[in-house]
Amino acid sequence: MTRTARSDGSxxxxxxxxxxxxxxxxxxxxxxxxxxxxYRPLIERWNRLHVKESNIIVLPESEDDISTTIKFVAEHNLDVTISCGRHTYSGPSSGxxxxxxxxxxxxxxxxxxxxxxKAQGGxxxxxVEKAAESVGLRAVMGAVNATGVGxxxxxxxxxxxxxxxxxxxDNVVEARVALADGRIVVASETENPDLFWGIRGGGSNFGLVTEFTYKLHECDHEVYxxxxxxxxxxxxKVISMLSTLHSDSIMKSNGKFAATAFFGSMGGVLMPGFMVYYDGPEDEAKKWAKPLFDLEPLTPPSHCGMSPHTATTDWAQFEKLFPPQFNRILGTSTQMDYPIDEAVMTKAVNLYNEVISRHPENLAVSKLIIDLRDYSKIASVPLDATAYANRREGMLIAADFIWDDPALDEEVTAAAKDWMGKVRAMIKESNSQKGIADVGAHVAAxxxxxxxxDGEEKLQxxxxxxxxxxxxxxxxxxxNMMWNKWYPVEPESTS
Structure with a gap:
């Protein structure tokens, strides 16, 4: 289908x-x-790699404002972008x-x-976390509290x-969605269920969510x-313990113990570490985390302790790790099945270190993340129950390439994509999956x-x-593909 190019509004x-x-x-x-x-603060983003000088920015105060703006966009066939927390890796909140x-x-x-x-879309x-915790409840959100709920x-x-x-x-029970014609509709299991299916994993492909309704959970205690x-x-030693830590601690804790390994650049040297979390008392937490303490970390035990759940997601603790000049970010991810192939993981870490070592000062806060969390609850939901398709129990490998100099944009972007290409190839080879991506299979690597x-992955x-x-x-x-910024899906042809 041929469409008229959308105007930038100039x-x-x-x-x-x-x-x-x-x-x-x-x-x-x-x-x-x-x-x-x-104007300038309104176009700033967490990832300055994707700052764009927008011609028009509308800051709505109500659903009526949103509906009116969308109708204006449709009338003038404008290019439109939704911005919420402005915390994206690949830049879909900029236009x-x-x-x-x-x-x-x-x-x-x-x-x-x-x-x-009920939380408005901005x-x-x-x-949401703080409002829930104030009445003894807990909201399921992301790893950090600075991300937009949208x-x-x-x-x-x-x-x-x-x-x-x-x-x-999975914790959304209802949403209000502004459609491409400006109408505001309810999406739930009983109202517009196909739209409800789509907004749970399909991103902004179907509309702008003006309000989410989330289910909350009991929260009458601190976490570790x-x-x-x-x-x-x-x-x-860290690499060799990943599989056993996952099987013997994380998967036996009833979903309460979570550990994320990372390899962070410290003055040009790659140092391993872990972020740990346990939804329960300290003595139980230390039992599950014992393999890590036995490995004798540099940081004293006092670096871990009890606090409200909201303190563990507070962006301020993470922001200290990122000096403000390091604000150009390229993220990429893949998965590996358990038990992991230690040789592949070692090679992935070494290749990552090679990229960082080319410009150790400019890439000084980059990190390679190994997510060992329990994905069985996520995987227990049928794959076709929502648009979200990554319902499997593999280990997530995510790389943050973070740098400070715009002159390195092209070089680091190419190196990051090359790194991920090599890692995926090794995983496929290890799992006897060589070439399987070419036939559209949706497994592991x-x-x-x-x-x-990076926003340019294949839709498959x-x-x-x-x-x-x-x-x-x-x-x-x-x-008519008004919403076309986050992995835009072409509508099925009716011809």
Missing amino acids: NLSTQQLDALRTKVNGKVVVKGETPNEE FGLVIDMRNMRKVTVDAEKKTA CIAGD GITTGGGVSNLSGQYGLVA GGFLMFSPDKTA TTLYALIT AVFGPNLLKMKQVKAKYDP
Whole structure:
């Protein structure tokens, strides 16, 4: 199907823009008209690799504002982008055309009796977590509280609570969605169930979620967590213990113990470490974490301890690891089956270190993440139950290449993609899966976590066998592909 290219809005007249301003209560910011000190902060993003100078930014204050803006977009065939937490890896919250910036819609309402929370689409994860915790309940959000609920929820969302409660998307009971024609509809198991299916893992392909309703869980206790760092000479021992730590501690804790290994660049030297989490008392936590303490970490035991769950997701503790100049990020991910192939994992770490060592000062805070969390709850949900397709129990490998110099953009991007290509090839070879990605199989090395990618992965790798249904849902709710920023799915042809 041939479509007219969408305009970036630079051709709109003052009269047309004024017409939009008169119809919305929120602010309409126009590049070149709005003072730079007001405009520039609105286009800033966590990942400066994807900062774009948007021509128009609308900051809605209500669903009516959103509906009006979408109708304006449709009328003028504008390129449109949804921005919530502005915390994406691959840049779908940035655009040159019109950006619907949800930052002013962050109301959260908790019903403690029903154990639910309603959160406007502009909320960040911390808004929901803190509101729930204040009444003795817990919300399933992502790893850090700075991510927007729109992206983390519609993209799937994995956290330290997922071993017990599944994905963030699995904890949505209802949503209000603004469609491409400006209508606001309810999506749930009983109302527009196909749309409800799509927004749980299909990202922003079908509309803008103006409000989520989440189920909450009991939370009357603190949790155990912290970081453990090891000397570089412990790298081989860390790799050799990954499978047994997963099988003997994580998988036997009823989803309560979570551990994420990482290899972080420290002054040009790759150092192994772990982030640990246990939803229970300290004595139990230390039992599950004993293999790590036995490995004699550099950090003292006091680096781990009891705190509210919201303290473990507080972005402030992670932000300290990233000096502000290191703000150009390329993320990529894949999976490996258990028990892991130690030779492949060792080679992956060594290849990663080779990339970092080319510019050790410029890539000084990069990290390779090995997610050992319990994915059995996520995998227990049938693959076709939601659009989210990564419902398997493999070990997630995620790489953050983080640098400070725009002059290195092209080189580091190419090196990161080359690194992941080699790692996937090794995993496929190890699992006798050589070439299987070419026939559309959705296993191990060809499966990724779509919230940690470069944005250019094949749709088959993101959505697997759910892709056909996504095309059908897309044809119903967005046939003209207004929503085309996050792994855009082409609508199924009706010709």
